[in-house]
Amino acid sequence: MLDALACGAVLFPGLFLCLRKLLPCAFARWSDADVVLVSERGHISLRAPCAVHWLAKYFVIWYGVPYMAYDIYAMYLSHYYRFRVKGHEDYKGHSWRTVNSFVRREFLLVLHHIALLTVLLPITLFFRKDQGDFFIGCLFLTEVSTPFVSLGKILIQLGLQSSWVHKVNGGMVLLTFFMCRIALFPYMYWVYGAHYGLPVYLVPFHLPLSANLGNLCILAPQVYWFVLLCRKGYRLYKRSRAAQTPQPVTDRADADQ
Secondary structure, eight states: OHHHHHHHHHHHHHHHHHHHHHHHHHHHHHHHHHHHHHHHHHHHHHHHHHTTSTEEEEEEIIIIHHHHHHHHHHHHHHHHHHHHTTOOOSSOOOOOOOOOOOOOHTTHHHHHHHHHIIHHHHIIIITTTTTOOOHHHHHHHHGHHHHHHHHHHHHHHOOOOTTTHHHHHHHHHHHHEEEEEEEEHHHHHHHHHHTTTGGGGGHHHHHHHHHHHHHHHHHHHHHHHHHHHHHHHHHHHHHHEEEEEEEEOOOOOOOOO
């Protein structure tokens, strides 16, 4: 297990650092903010296939802990360089002010990572007494949408936001996010009820309160993020439609008046 922990501690930071070194060679015009953003998304994408691997129990703690801890740092670097490139005075160097700004701006994501590190991962490995494997397995499926979310940001960084690839990927983001992060929860309760011969509405009363509260705490931010994704997708759709709509040509005589 310690070997797996060491591998996780080396794999994710190593991939992030390698991408930071290699990307400027391929994209010389990219700023530090661009390089860090794509590097962060690259190592995030690797985590998803690890989470759905058949050795997922090892991943939970021995790969999950190094990833979650380092990803917070990678997100901070992405935030820092993004604002440094924009010329903000506070971002000439790392300080408590830049850290505090990052936490305030990305509070929900930071809270999500810390909650996984301090609550979900320890409970999954140490306190559930090998019960609830079905629920834990289903929760790993939430990572299915992660590669598509990361690919979307990378495509934008490459200037391909108007390409058909980006549009298809956007559809996959919404589909996988909804199916694997929102519809997954009623599905879990439905399967559990079918297994024990219970109607869905009675399943919450058959589960421990801690299980219901845990699922609710995980589901709530997913709904919030899905709404944000839908709003972003709608804005992009309207922008695309506006760009395709031909502008009316004014009469030359009117233009001369």
